[in-house]
Amino acid sequence: MASDARRRGNWYRRRRLLVGWGFVSPFLAVFALVFLAPIAYALYLSLFRDRLVGGNSFVGLDNYRQAMADPHFWSALGRVSLFLAVQVPVMLALALLAALALDSGRLHGAGFFRIAIFLPYAVPAVVATLMWGFMYGSRFGLVGNLDDALGISLPDPLSPELVLASIGNIVTWEFVGYNMLIIYSALRVVPASLYEAAELDGAGPVRVVTAIKLPAVRGALVVATVFSVIGSFQLFNEPAILQSLAPNAITTYFTPNTYAYSLSFSGRQHNYSAAVAIVMGLVTIVIAYLVQLRGLRTEGSR
Amino acid sequence: MNAAALSGASGRRRRPVDAEPARLRRSRRPYSRSRPRRSPLLTAVTGLGLVYTLVPLAWLVINATKSQQGLFDSFGLWFADDVVLVDNIRDTLGYDDGIFLRWLLNTLLYVVLGAGGATALAVLGGYGLAMFDFPGRRAVLAVVLGAVAVPGTALAVPTFLMFSRIGLTNTPWAVIVPSLVSPFGLYLMWIFAGDAVPTELLEAARVDGVGEVRTFLRISLPLLAPGIVTVLLFTTVATWNNYFLPLIMLKNPDWYPLTLGLDAWNDQARTAGGEAVFNLVITASLLTILPLIAAFLLLQRFWQSGLAAGSVKE
Numbered sequence: 001m002a003s004d005a006r007r008r009g010n011w012y013r014r015r016r017l018l019v020g021w022g023f024v025s026p027f028l029a030v031f032a033l034v035f036l037a038p039i040a041y042a043l044y045l046s047l048f049r050d051r052l053v054g055g056n057s058f059v060g061l062d063n064y065r066q067a068m069a070d071p072h073f074w075s076a077l078g079r080v081s082l083f084l085a086v087q088v089p090v091m092l093a094l095a096l097l098a099a100l101a102l103d104s105g106r107l108h109g110a111g112f113f114r115i116a117i118f119l120p121y122a123v124p125a126v127v128a129t130l131m132w133g134f135m136y137g138s139r140f141g142l143v144g145n146l147d148d149a150l151g152i153s154l155p156d157p158l159s160p161e162l163v164l165a166s167i168g169n170i171v172t173w174e175f176v177g178y179n180m181l182i183i184y185s186a187l188r189v190v191p192a193s194l195y196e197a198a199e200l201d202g203a204g205p206v207r208v209v210t211a212i213k214l215p216a217v218r219g220a221l222v223v224a225t226v227f228s229v230i231g232s233f234q235l236f237n238e239p240a241i242l243q244s245l246a247p248n249a250i251t252t253y254f255t256p257n258t259y260a261y262s263l264s265f266s267g268r269q270h271n272y273s274a275a276v277a278i279v280m281g282l283v284t285i286v287i288a289y290l291v292q293l294r295g296l297r298t299e300g301s302r
Numbered sequence: 303m304n305a306a307a308l309s310g311a312s313g314r315r316r317r318p319v320d321a322e323p324a325r326l327r328r329s330r331r332p333y334s335r336s337r338p339r340r341s342p343l344l345t346a347v348t349g350l351g352l353v354y355t356l357v358p359l360a361w362l363v364i365n366a367t368k369s370q371q372g373l374f375d376s377f378g379l380w381f382a383d384d385v386v387l388v389d390n391i392r393d394t395l396g397y398d399d400g401i402f403l404r405w406l407l408n409t410l411l412y413v414v415l416g417a418g419g420a421t422a423l424a425v426l427g428g429y430g431l432a433m434f435d436f437p438g439r440r441a442v443l444a445v446v447l448g449a450v451a452v453p454g455t456a457l458a459v460p461t462f463l464m465f466s467r468i469g470l471t472n473t474p475w476a477v478i479v480p481s482l483v484s485p486f487g488l489y490l491m492w493i494f495a496g497d498a499v500p501t502e503l504l505e506a507a508r509v510d511g512v513g514e515v516r517t518f519l520r521i522s523l524p525l526l527a528p529g530i531v532t533v534l535l536f537t538t539v540a541t542w543n544n545y546f547l548p549l550i551m552l553k554n555p556d557w558y559p560l561t562l563g564l565d566a567w568n569d570q571a572r573t574a575g576g577e578a579v580f581n582l583v584i585t586a587s588l589l590t591i592l593p594l595i596a597a598f599l600l601l602q603r604f605w606q607s608g609l610a611a612g613s614v615k616e
Binding site for chain 1: 340345351356422427434448450462480562569580594598
């Protein structure tokens, strides 16, 4: 009798195991095809080199060595690192300020603000870049308009010196509202009792922000930072599209991704391109991991 | 039993799903007895942010009403003498034998199959991970969440080479298949299912001898609705706005989505012998963003609560 029940219990557990895998396996099958297989294939490709003479041959880590000594690669990596160091803090600070303003309850028409600041997220990078690119332009853009109207000549946002900042502005415009919503969502679930306690203690609005709200959004900020780090290292769409409007300012090795792309599709150096992509993947993972670690450690030390 | 199970679940975990109670709770804060007064100053300062986000969109709307000549002759943030929006729309739709409509249909195809499929896989997978404690579950989560950090664009070149081996490049499948996986969607559904579907409810259904699939379809799916709308909306944005993947996968303009088509029209101006059609690029850009903006505005309630569910936990 008892063994019968146990057998039934085993059967039951096995069945639930199958059901669990049954729900997850369609996702995993496609995931393996479009995530794991390409990663494995890229690793494989990066160890070979296709030569005009001698054909495809195993070269070990030569492609990686080449990347480490490649000034174009370093120039691209330096550019996105600078982008990361400036654009991400600016964007997240703006997003944080907007989220705090929304949550303060002191805004007229807060609902409208929330949705309107978020709207650019729904605009494709292609449209955002073309739109800003036209506005930057001197022909029928706002910069040209201002030059004509005021009889001055503003610095050209599409010049080689300023184009990275101009791209930073486009990316900020696209994602500030999205990050604002992530931070705002974290503020919304702060328990009311905390605010009550703060009020009893006679804490002013500034103290409420520093003692309650900022600690409450730390987790959301870490998530937003990690996503922004990934986004910065992957920078491709905006420079690639802006290239047609600013051909002299944007090189083929403007970012690591545009470099990997042009190596692969213009230069037909698939193997070297795969190595560059893998190095960038590793750099991204390490930095994203460090951000997370640091974010969590500061949280723990409180 | 139902109510008990539900309240048990909300006791077990915060349920950020219901935005309504959250709002009520908030207005009952004693903090709000001395309710902060609305501040015109803060509104004005935040208004600067609003100007920043809305000026480019206003520029797009205004300039979609101008002819090519009007673009060059008039001030960017005001209308030209002749407003030719209707002509521009007609020209956009008719240009090059109506290729814009073809691109629109392609985009819809990629969204319906790509984003729709991605949502279905994410819902099934997230539900499976949240509700069934099977061996290997932790490993699955670790691998999928780790994959989020891998730059998607870094995968694109090897994916292209793989797909070209099996003859998938330059077909719609090359765009649809990679769109089917949304690690973020899976993550969101996993969190959401854990919060929205009480395990007690599933146990009760099992005791009654209801099959797992039937339980999923009849009981769980309705509870998951706000999460599903959120994931669907965000995968739709990702697919609708996708540029890099179709750029490398497609050579034939007949399979282009709107994003690639716009880029191609813009590029025409600098190709030798190409016709500059800036007014059409601008009008087509406007037409491209309208459906998504409308979707976000109409479905606000759903995705804002769904997004809240995903972001409060890391």
